Amino acid sequence: xxxxxxxxxxxxxxxxxxxxxxxxxxxxxxxxxxxxxxxxxxxxxxxxxxxxxxxxxxxxxxxxxxxxxxxxxxxxxxxxxxxxxxxxxxxxxxxxxxxxxxxxxxxxxxxxxxxxxxxxxxxxxxxxxxxxxxxxxxxxxxxxxxxxxxxxxxxxxxxxxxxxxxxxxxxxxxxxxxxxxxxxxxxxxxxxxxxxxxxxxxxxxxxxxxxxxxxxxxxxxxxxxxxxxxxxxxxxxxxxxxxxxxxxxxxxxxxxxxxxxxxxxxxxxxxxxxxxxxxxxxxxxxxxxxxxxxxxxxxxxxxxxxxxxxxxxxxxxxxxxx
Amino acid sequence: xxxxxxxxxxxxxxxxxxxxxxxxxxxxxxxxxxxxxxxxxxxxxxxxxxxxxxxxxxxxxxxxxxxxxxxxxxxxxxxxxxxxxxxxxxxxxxxxxxxxxxxxxxxxxxxxxxxxxxxxxxxxxxxxxxxxxxxxxxxxxxxxxxxxxxxxxxxxxxxxxxxxxxxxxxxxxxxxxxxxxxxxxxxxxxxxxxxxxxxxxxxxx
Numbered sequence: 001x002x003x004x005x006x007x008x009x010x011x012x013x014x015x016x017x018x019x020x021x022x023x024x025x026x027x028x029x030x031x032x033x034x035x036x037x038x039x040x041x042x043x044x045x046x047x048x049x050x051x052x053x054x055x056x057x058x059x060x061x062x063x064x065x066x067x068x069x070x071x072x073x074x075x076x077x078x079x080x081x082x083x084x085x086x087x088x089x090x091x092x093x094x095x096x097x098x099x100x101x102x103x104x105x106x107x108x109x110x111x112x113x114x115x116x117x118x119x120x121x122x123x124x125x126x127x128x129x130x131x132x133x134x135x136x137x138x139x140x141x142x143x144x145x146x147x148x149x150x151x152x153x154x155x156x157x158x159x160x161x162x163x164x165x166x167x168x169x170x171x172x173x174x175x176x177x178x179x180x181x182x183x184x185x186x187x188x189x190x191x192x193x194x195x196x197x198x199x200x201x202x203x204x205x206x207x208x209x210x211x212x213x214x215x216x217x218x219x220x221x222x223x224x225x226x227x228x229x230x231x232x233x234x235x236x237x238x239x240x241x242x243x244x245x246x247x248x249x250x251x252x253x254x255x256x257x258x259x260x261x262x263x264x265x266x267x268x269x270x271x272x273x274x275x276x277x278x279x280x281x282x283x284x285x286x287x288x289x290x291x292x293x294x295x296x297x298x299x300x301x302x303x304x305x306x307x308x309x310x311x312x313x314x315x316x317x318x319x320x321x322x
Numbered sequence: 323x324x325x326x327x328x329x330x331x332x333x334x335x336x337x338x339x340x341x342x343x344x345x346x347x348x349x350x351x352x353x354x355x356x357x358x359x360x361x362x363x364x365x366x367x368x369x370x371x372x373x374x375x376x377x378x379x380x381x382x383x384x385x386x387x388x389x390x391x392x393x394x395x396x397x398x399x400x401x402x403x404x405x406x407x408x409x410x411x412x413x414x415x416x417x418x419x420x421x422x423x424x425x426x427x428x429x430x431x432x433x434x435x436x437x438x439x440x441x442x443x444x445x446x447x448x449x450x451x452x453x454x455x456x457x458x459x460x461x462x463x464x465x466x467x468x469x470x471x472x473x474x475x476x477x478x479x480x481x482x483x484x485x486x487x488x489x490x491x492x493x494x495x496x497x498x499x500x501x502x503x504x505x506x507x508x509x510x511x512x513x514x515x516x517x518x519x520x521x522x523x524x525x526x527x
Contacts, residue, residue: 021488022452022453022487022488023452023453024450024451024452025450025451025452026447026448026449026450026451027447028451030451030467030508030509031446031449031450031451031467031469034335034449034467034469034505034508035446035449035469035470037334037335037338037375037508038334038335038375038376038377038408038409038469038470039334039376039377040333040334040335040336040337040376041331041332041333041334041336041376042333042334042376042377042380057379060379060380060383060384061380062333062376062377062380063377093422093445094422094423095423096423097379097420097422097423097426097440097441098377098379098380099445099446099470116447119444119445119447120445120446121445121446121447121470122446144447145446145447146446278380278384279384279387282332282333282384283360283384283388289388
């Protein structure tokens with residue numbers, strides 16, 4: 001069952017159609033959050049070409065995310081990073097059977113409209129691209145297409161859910177091949193969840209109201225989340241994942257699945273590595289399988305990686321304060 | 323006699339099916355356990371299995387890797403009831419084709435005598451909820467949650483059609499196999515899961 005906390009009834013994205021025979025609804029919370037449920041325990045891979053999308057599908061990815069450049073190249077290129085070419089997104093949609101996602105800039109309503117019109121299966125309002133609005137995220141209840149958003153803390157995650165995100169990914173630092181930030185953030189979210197759950201269990205409503213103020217979200221959403229003790233939507237890990245062991249570790253911290261960006265197609269053994277990351281994500285509880293997966297990759301071919309301390313641009317900070 | 327029901331936990335909507343079976347057992351007052359299963363050994367001990375929604379290509383490939391697929395096939399062949407939902411329905415089938423991409427190479431169990439059209443109703447934006455009727459198993463109204471759903475385009479002679487939506491077949495039964503293109507685990511209605519649990523109970527001597 002999917003808790004529907006923060007649900008806005010009769011939002012613009014919800015469409016009802018009726019004829020004399022049947023009545024149907026599209027874009028409901030159940031359909032949008034349910035879509036994310038179907039990805040659980042899977043790996044979503046960043047791709048820039050049809051060829052990479054086909055490799056991802058063959059390796060067992062549950063979805064592909066189409067970008068113009070892989071995050072590490074976005075970092076190198078500098079300048080403004082925008083949504084990918086519609087032509088390439090379309091071409092990938094025509095060639096793989098798994099769902100296709102694409103990224104739009106934070107707050108860029110019309111990039112989102114274009115992606116929704118292109119009929120991608122999910123839109124990622126992503127900090128990897130240059131934010132278009134420093135003060136607002138997209139009001140995602142307006143869309144029939146589901147959205148995924150990044151978050152570094154419980155407050156950030158719940159604010160995105162309140163705006164209509166159907167899925168969350170805890171942010172790492174994209175394009176670094178360094179998993180440290182992803183680990184820090186999922187642990188932080190877990191700690192915060194434990195803390196509101198214990199307040200809920202103690203029955204102290206006043207303290208829970210105080211938490212809602214601190215998290216800058218509505219009381220009802222905080223209460224619902226505290227009650228179930230987890231995010232009310234599917235939560236994947238993202239940012240800096242480069243090896244099977246990285247993926248398995250994040251799964252063990254309670255993530256519902258994994259996004260891999262530059263980690264696969266910036267490595268020299270992309271095909272083997274894609275397969276290995278899927279294996280480790282699926283069988284993360286079995287040490288021998290994770291070892292087998294790790295054995296499939298060659299560390300000398302991993303993305304070199306960057307120390308987060310030395311970065312001039314921290315993508316994770318984008319959109320985090322609002 | 324305790325029923326041992328498993329949910330294939332390779333990928334997809336596992337927890338929700340687990341909870342729906344738990345609820346069904348308690349509502350029916352049937353003594354049973356539910357577990358999330360991955361390995362051939364776990365599957366060999368089951369009285370009934372649910373193959374949940376998710377990505378059928380991925381679930382198929384990963385169940386092939388650890389030998390689970392072979393055991394599932396043997397168990398169903400020897401009479402164990404199975405409930406395939408969405409991706410699970412695709413995996414049970416003999417033949418599957420994507421509406422846009424066409425023929426796809428993917429491991430199938432080759433047991434349910436149907437042809438499947440994957441992504442039959444379109445992409446995610448076209449996903450929908452609608453009322454479905456499964457008269458042959460006594461469920462007159464059910465909220466069907468269709469997410470990038472497949473449909474059945476052809477059925478063999480031993481296959482019973484349980485439900486259609488706008489002329490497309492969305493639920494079938496063949497002996498100990500039951501399958502739906504929609505997701506009962508995403509609703510609070512346990513009638514389909516209860517019907518499956520009853521099927522598992524009746525299959526035990």
